[in-house]
Each structure stands twice: as C-alpha cells, then as structure tokens.
Amino acid sequence: MSKRNILKIIAFVVGLYFFLEYILPEKVGGDFDSYEVNSPVCVEKQGKKLQFYVGSYYKGRGAIGRMVKTDGAWKKDPLPVLQRSLFMKFDQYGLAEPDCAATPEGLTLLYMGQNEKEPVLCFAESKDDGKTFQKRGPAVFSTNGLFKVSENDPNGFLPDRIKTFAAEYANGRWEVFLFTMTYRIFHAAGPDLKHLALDAEPLAGTTLTEKSPNAFDVALEGGAPTLFYIMDREIMKFRKDGSGQWTPLVWKAPHGSGSNDTMYAGGRCDSSDGTLYLGTKQNQKGRPIDSPFETTLCAVKLRDLSDGSPLATEMTFYKKVGAQPKPTYLSYGTEWAGKFLTVVGSFAIFIAMINLMLFHGKKIYQSALNYNAPQGEEKLPGGGAPMRNFLKNAGYSAVFLIFLAVMIVCALKGQTDEARGTGWKTTFDFLFNAIQAPMGSAVFSMITFYMISAAYRSFKVRSLEAGFLMAAAIVCMVGQMPIGELLASLVPESWKLLQLPWLSGKLLSVLNAAAYRAVLIGTLIGSVAISLRIWLGLDNSVYSSVD
Amino acid sequence: MTEENKKRSLWDRIQFCDPRILYALFAVVVIVFEMVQVKMPVPNPVWVGKLYDKVESLPLDKAVLIDCDYGAGNRGECEGQFKAFIQHLFSRNIKFMVLTWTTNVEGQKLGRQVLDEVAKKMGKTDGEDYVMFQAIVNAGGVTLQSLAKDIHGFVVKDINGRDLGDIPMMKNFKSINDVSLIYRVAYSWGGIPWIGFVQSVYGTPLAAGSAGIESSTAYPYLDSGQLCGLLAGAAGAAAYEKRIIDAGITEETGIGTKTVSVQSFATLFVVVSILISNFAMFMSKAQSRRANV
Amino acid sequence: MQKTSKIFWLLIAALVLILAAWGEVKAMHSPAVTARIADLELPSHFIYRLQTWVAALSCIAVYSFLFKENPFYRFFEHALLGCATGYSCAVVMRQNLYSQWLVPIKKSLMNVMAGSYTREDIATVALIFAGVIGLLWYFQYSKKYFWVSRIAMCISLGAGAGLAFKDTFNQLIPQITGTFKNLCPSEYAMPGAPFIDRFYAGCENAIFVIGTVSVLMYFFFAFGNKNAIVKGSSKIGRWYLMIALGAFFGNTFMSRLSALIERVHFLMAEWLLMSQM
C-alpha cells in the first residue's frame, strides 16, 4: 500500500461522502413550506377546526398544507395535502389562494392553479377531513345557459381574467364571487362547481378603487351568505335581500390591531360557530403585537363586525424561523464538514507568510555572513563598502519583515471596539490607507499604460477576424460610456442599429452571451471530467512529488 | 524587416512612435478632464434598472446578504456600486448583513469605512439596521453550504466581536431562507460559487456588482435567470447612483459618476489612437505598394 | 538626448513640488479636508496630510517602475508585501482561528465538563480534530514526512471533487434550459405584440441558439473533422468567439481605466487639492 494509494483512498472517501449526500433523494416530505407561507383559510367540520395554507419550498412552487386544532393547539401535517402536478395543464407552476368550504359529502378546496397562461380556478374534494384530496379540475362558469369549455379558457365563459375569488356552500348551493382584473365583482351560483350560472352584470354598488382587496370572502353570517371584503381599512358587506338582489350594507369601521398600519388580512373567514374567523398573515410593516418577529398564521376572531371593536387575535406560531429543506440521512454532517474544512483551510494561509519569512530571513542571514567575509569569498555579489553591500542585498528583506511585524501587531490590536481611539488603530489605519490601499490600486492601474502602448502599436487589423474583434471591442467600449449616450442622442430614435448603447447592449446580451454560454458549458463539462479523474485517483499529476 | 531600415515616412513615424508620447498625451487627457468634471448623460443599462426595481420590491421581513469582496485595485468601480446599493437599502429600511472573506481582507476594511460613513450620514445604527460579519475562510462550496443552513453557528461573531445571538437584528435571520437577496460586490462575481450552492438550491435571488472585466461573463447567467441584476464596472455604478439621486435618496454625486465622466474621454482617446494607428498602417502599406510597383 | 531628458524630468519634479506646497496651503483651511478627517476618524490634521503624502509617494513609486526598475519602487513593493501578508494573517488569527474555532470549542468544552451538553457541543469539540489535520500542512518543510502534508491537501481535494458535481449541474441545467428559445414566436406566444416585434424576437432567439450550437461544435475534437456541417458551423462559431473576445477586450479596458482614474482623482483631489474632492 504505497503512500500515493493511501492519499488516493482518503480523497475518494471524502469525495464519496459529499457525492452521496448530493445524490441521495431528500427524505420524503421535505420542509415543503420552509421558504414562504401565506394565504391561510380556516374551516370548521363537525366541531373540528382545520386550517389550510400555501407553503412553498422553492420560490414559487406553492403546495397546500393542512393544520388541525386539537385540544387548543394547532398541529401541522408534515406532508402537503395538495401539490402541483407536472402533466396536469392547470397547476404545473404551483397552487395559490385556496378557499375551503364544508359540503355534505366532505370538504371542497378551491384554489388558483398557476400555469404559464392565466391562473385557473380549480377545485379538489376530500372525504377524510382534508387528509387526502382528489383533483377535479377547473370550475366551469356559463352565462344564460351556454356551456363552452375549451383548452384556451378552461373556466368556460368568463367576462375577464380572475384576480381573486371567494366561494361558500350554503343550503345546497354554491355561491361564488369573482374579483376580476378590471376591479369588478361578479357573482355566480349553481348546484355544483361544474355548472355555475354567472350573472351577466357585475355587482352593483361596489366602490372599488384601482387596488385589490386585503381580504375577500363569503361566509354565512346568521345563516345568510354574506360577501365581505376589506379595502383600505374599510369593511364592505353584501347580503342578498328579499328580492334576490345583492345589496351593499356599507359599513365603514376602523379595524386592525391599533397600530396605524392596516392589518394585512390575506385570508378567508368561516362562521360555523356563529363567529367569523378570519385567517390572516402577520402584519409585514410594523412590529407585530407581542410575538417574536416570525411569519405566523393566526385565526382572528371577529366578534362582531358591526360594533367596530378591534379584532381579537388568537395567535398560532407554526413556521420555525430558519427552517431548512429536509436533509437526507447524510446531510446532518454537511454543516460540521463545512466547519471542519474551513478550519483546515485557515491553517493553510500561514504557509505563504512562512515561505516569505524563510526566503527573506535567509537573505538577511547570508548577507550578515557576507558582511565580514574577506574580499574574495563573498557568497553574494560583493563590491563596494560592506554596509552598502549589506543594505543592497538584505535592506529590502528587512523592510519586508519590519512592515510584516508592525502590521500583524497593529491589525490584531487595532481592529477591536475598545481600540477605537488608541494609537494601535491610528497606526493600522495609517499603514492601510497610506501603503496597502493606494499601492494596490496603483499596481492594478499601472497596466493601463502597457495596454495603451500595446493597443496603439500592435492592435492592427491584419485579418478579418482581428477586424471583427476590433469592431466589437470599440462598440462595447464606447457603447457603455456616456460618450455613447451623447452620440446616440444625435441619431434619430428609429435607427436603432446606429445607437451604440443599444448595439453594445444587444452585442453583450445576445452574441457574447451565446458564445460565452458554449464556452461555459465546455468548462463545466471539463470540471466534471477533472473532478472525476481526481476523485477516482486516475490523475497522478496531483501526487507528483509523492513516491 | 525591423523598423530601423524602413524608410521613415510620415505614416511609419506615426505608427511606431515613442510610447512615452502616448503616456504623456493620455496623462494630460485624464488630468484635464479630472479637473473639469464635465456633466454627461449617464447610460442606463437594462440590468441596472432590473436590480433597482428588485430592491424596490423587497419584503421587509427578510434581510439582504451583501458579499463585499472588492479590493483596492477596483475601488474605482466597486466602491461606487457598494455605496449606492447600501444607500438605497438604508432609505427603504431594509436590514442587511455584510459578509467578507479572509482571502481578500481589503474588502472588509474598505467596506467598513464606506459603511460607517454612510450609516453616520443616514442615522443608522450598527446591530439594529445593519451588521458586518467577521471574515470567513473560503473553502469552496462546502463553506456556503453550512453558512446557508445556519448563519449564527458558522459566523459566530460580528466584526466588533459581539456574538450574533446578542445582536437584536439577527434574532430574525438564522438561515438563508430569511434572506431575500444576495448581492456580491467583487472584482470577479463568479469567484464564490453562490449560484451552484445557494441560488439554485434555495432560489434566493442573486445580483452581482463586478469589475468591467468579469461583467461580460455574467450575461449567460442573466439570460438564464440565475442572476437577477448586474452593475458592470463604473458605468453600472454611475447608472445606479443616478437612479438613487432621482429618487431623492442622496444629493452627493457618487464615485461611479465622477469616474465615468473622465473615463468616457479616456476611452475615446484609446479608441481614436487605435483607429489612427490602423489608418497609418494602411497608408504606409499603400505607399510601399505604390513605391515598388 | 540623455542630458535633455534629465533636465526635463527635473523640471517636472519641481513643478509637482510647487503644486504640492500650494496644495498644503489650501489644505490648511479647506472644509472638505476637515470632513475627510472626521470620516476617517483621524486624530489630527498633520497625520492626515502625512498619510496622504505617503500614499502619493507610493503611487509615484509604482508609476516610476514603468520607466525603470528603481530602489524607490522596490522599497514600497516590499512594504506593500509586508502589509498585505501581515494584515491577512492577523485577520485569520483573530477572526477565524480564535473566534470561529477556539471560542466555540472552549464554550462547548465547558458544557461537556459541566455535564449538561447537547449534540452540537460534541460536534464542536470534535472540531479539535480539524486543527490536528490543519497542522499537517506544515510537514511540507520536512523532507522525510513530506507526504504527510499531502493528507490535508487530499481531504480538501476530495471534498472539492465530490462537491464539483453539485456545483456543475446546478449551474448547467438552467444554462441548457435557458437556451430553449422560441425561434418564431406566434401571436399565441407573445399576445398583443405586432408582427414586426415578434419577427425581431424570433431573429434574436435564432441568432442566440445558432451561436451557442456553433461555438459548441467549434470545441469538438474527437469527431466531425470530415463532416461538412461541423466544419461549416465551427467556422461560424469562430466569428461568434471573435465578437465575444472583442467584448471581453472592451470591458478589460474599462476596468483598467477606472482604476487609473481613481488614482489620478486621489492625487489631484486629496493630495494637490486641485480638483473637487
């Protein structure tokens, strides 16, 4: 077992750990709601309180989770109850804005299915208190009896695209309200969600500004379905009057938790036990009432909307700050491995310093020996007075060691808080601002002079290729500078090709991006090959100095 | 055919002139336009606007993680990008954490000087509105993986030596899921593999402020959506500064704007010199062809 | 020629000294200087001016290397090397090894001694092993045990190789899917866009996809030498690369120029106070 093989095995084992940690699939039910949590909805089924919410693990991939209130505390299911499906056209990119209603057969959950076209209002039914749902596809609306469902507008006849919706199941009929992109509310009703008759005219009396409502839901208040929404700290309520027309019971009352910012109520309400529960997401703007600053879901009990008393809040914390994706069995070690390798790396940084100290120390030592050596046997180039000779050889090494020592001591002492006014901090700032920073940028900028003389002398268009390169370089340089902007203002707006900023933008974001993307793909595949060779020990150049 | 035995025609004298004349002319151009700060219309690249709008739409309950890794060499470009960005964050009351690496300690020192100066002007307190971590060693992807999972456990202390647990602001930011945007200011934006280990894993948007040289490698990533914004060189810094001045966040002209107005004349000088030297080459070739025909 | 250039440089030096002295006078009572002193928290005006002078001399030393390598430059170069190495080692000592490694280990050791410890404490104590491996780096100075220093390198290399797959494929997949471009977008793909915009978008996408494909073909080595398509498209690929290289060259100039302009701004504004701070 030669030393080289031992090293190869060590490298292989360490590499295997990280490779397997990446390859093993996540433990089932990763923290699907660890990235974002919003739009909760509460529902009551035979005395059992449920709450559904949208949780997303990766930005934008919403899935619906479920919480049950058992003996006073909300308990969260680890797995999402409803997820996006890849090949069902309506919700490939995730689910959003759920609303739940209890029906005789079980629970029905309506949601906006996100896909690359407009969101589609779909629904799913569950028989076992929301543990599992079967998707039923889009809800179908029709005006005066004409059903038309097509691939382009799966919702059937719709006057406008849906912004948000509200639905409730009351005494055998579904009442659905649609808040459209043009800020109008439409009402639809029907025996089941596949046959909903949509009123031709929007709801009258709605004073809607160009804003979407904070909360928008329909609930049974005293048995009668009531639509209500919060818009700019005003609560509007609609109820069906005797003649079947929806009349607005306008009631303006301040609400919110006393802080001047509105209580962001993004959820729904439910009134099975006579009081309205309004699920809300914690207020983003100001500091929350008394809870630590966490994304919380709370069911807000609206005792009674009419007397305008502020909403009592019933807090339920459930998302842990700092939640992470569910690891595989090997993942618990990656944090420790990260700290381990970082510490090993930090030890390696001293090698550069030690090498420099050895190099310059040797120079000083040899010059000192040479100082009193007789004329003939100097080890270093001699000539001239011994002191001048010593300084010429060892002077600069001494300068290096002095500055090294002074800088280490000042940097160690000068950076802490209590050293703010002391001499250490001033010397440290002096050394940094007088020598390190200016010389660093001076050395970096020195090359500009080389570039200018090299550019002038040797950048000649000798071949067509060099001509292409030169033209692209000039367009890129002038196009990104204010000069390009000045020249562009002389050219008429429609002649895009002559406007250098536009041209350099296109050159960079299309031609350069395409070419460099291919180079990038080549480099990435190259790094896979190199790391594969190092990992499997095929590459011997790395162990060249080990027998 | 070295240049000595070539007939010293006018064009040859121009083509092979002494570089010191070039240096002198260039120095004159830079010094003159440094003293005469000409007011120039600052260009407005697409990706600067996209980053500005992204910061405008950031949620307040998450923090921004700034990776400040520029060196003394590219203060001209990156310091303007860093300063404009933190002024914008301060004006929108978005909390942010500044991360620095041991492999480039200048970034920590220069970043801290700029941060203290801007915080003092805009009345922001360390620990409440912003925090600067102590430097961490870059051991590649494995460092980012454990940093993303548990910031407190990995960084342990901030630059003044206070534990992260005692800092009031840090109570709400424990892992990368509490970070709404990562912004890397550096000479080479790709130096730290944020895309491979954080952006593609957690979906945290990543924006880059890089020196001009490396900005051309960012465009494939901008096109594929892995980067959500780019400030390219001093021109990028000047464009962002113009936007925050228009929004009334600050009045003083930024470092980028000063650099870019002188830089456009320096660039013009270089471009003109290249064209002259090419023109001289063509003329001398034509002359020699006419001579031996 | 030699004598005249010597006089020429002496004249330049004299002019600079006069401007510098005039700058000092202006600096005495210029508000911008006092603001700058407050910003940098410097104790006195003299220290600020000394710092500016040393910074200016170091810049001139660097630029003097352009003409000839001289002891003035070599002094400041070794000073820079000393400061840079010293500062980074001090930061590693205090901020990495002391407070990110020793302090957590001390704290969790106390917990373990006291008996009340969690899983994290044991993990932190186990980090001592990392220090042992870290010390192996220094075996490279001994001839006999040179290979021991390669252990630490192997661990880092192995981890790097293992993680390279994750880094590579997490970057690669969005790059590939990013190149799926719609070559002729229809009314359905871009609703409400007039034909001319859709045509331009289609051309742009076509240029992009052809570019990526042809440059990929340019870097094929193992096959396709006789195949006409590969030969033709790699020629197109080379044109695309020329333009990309032109963009690289243009941006390289931008960076170098802004570094020089920043230095000239420092010299003119802070040292000679001839331009606005």
Add this chain to the structure above:
Amino acid sequence: MDHATLPIIIFILLFSSFIITMIILTKRGKEVFLRPINGLKVIDDAIGRAAEEDRPIMFNLGFDDLSVNLFCSLAVMGYVVRKAAKLSMPVYVPLAQPLAYAMAEEFWKDGYAAMGKEGMFAVEDCLRYMSSNQSALGAGIAGWIKRDHVGANFMFGTYGFESMMLAEAGQQAGAFQIACTPSFYQVPFFMVSCDYTVFGEEFYAAGAYFNRDPVLTGSLVGQDYSKLVLLLLIVLGSLLLTIFQKHDYLRLLLQW
C-alpha cells in the same frame, strides 16, 4: 437543488460513463482520433523559419505551478525541443515557478539527449527562473526577447496581464508567434499580436495531441460525447418550443 433530481442523476451517470469508458479504451491502446489543432500544425514551419534566419526559439510555460496545465505545456515543449535539437537550434525557456523549473529542466535535457546533442547548449543560459511577480516576469522576458532577437516565440499555459508585454515584444522583434492558453481573458491580446492563437479547451487538446496520455485523451473524447448530448438537447428543446409555442415541456422535465 439541494439534492440531485432525477434528470441530474441521469446526466451524472451518462457523462461519467462516457468519460470512464473512453479512458479505459484508450488505456487498452485503442487508437483515438483527435483532429489536429490548426495553430499547432504550423509549429514545424515556425521552427524551420527560425532555423533559416538563424534566430533562437523561445518557449514560455506561463504562470502555472505543478498542475494539469503545466503538463500539457511541457508535452508540447518536449516536441519543440526535439524538433529544434534536430536542426541544432537553442530553445530558451523562461520560468515563473520554482517547481516548474525542475520539471522543465528534465524535459529540456531529454529533448536534446534524444537527438544526441546533449552538450550543444548550456542549461544555465537557456533555462532561467525569472520571478513569480507578474510585472517583473513580463518585463524580464520582453527584454530577453528583444536582446536575443528571438525568431519563433511559443506562449503556452495560463497568463495574466504580462501576456501583453510578451506578445508585443515578440511582435516588435518580428518573431513568428504561436499562443495557446486556457485563460480566456488574455486571448484578445494574443489574437491581435500573434500569428496563431489557440484557446479554451483546445489547449488541453494540444496537450493530449502531443503526449498521448491515455487519461487526458480519453477524458477529452468523453467530454466531447457529453457536449454532443447537451448540443442535441438544446436543438431539440428549441424546436419543441417553436412547435408548441408556450408549453416548454422539456424545460419542465429538466427542472423537475
């Protein structure tokens, strides 16, 4: 993703199998075709021209320390030294790293020994360790090129900004210059002042082309097949998207 999705696992298995099988095949001696790089075909003409004008040849190894890049450059250097030894021409090799000096000396001596011309040129004045500081290295080599009026200048390996100084000095001295570097940023400067420029992955192909190391050649061919798969995916994806205007199924499949 934090953990590999199904498409990524398929890619990993596919690419690894390409690379490993090709390495095993080339180790077993299967002759693998590598298209000649156009820049390297003219190496012989460059040496011949320099020999005619009786001007020395210079081979730069760039800034690499012990790494894959250095071994590729050394492979080409071995070939150049052997060719120059046949025409009994000196080859100057300036170096930037101490470790590289030892390896270069070995290759240099083997080259001349193979042609039976051991003692013809002294190692000390042909191989010189300049400095590991970039600006000093650039200035030193530029001076050396102009002083010795180099006839053919080869620049292999990775370069920083000193690439400009070398290329311009060589162009001034009227040398026939060939540059071959993986560092993409220096290619524009080489492109405009050298006669032939080889860049990107062609540098590794050059190494494999000359030293026929089975591991390097095999993995290059394996990488080519992987890139072919990705190329076909790109073409397929674009066509699919053009046909089904908005439904980007392949993108959804890959980003499961």
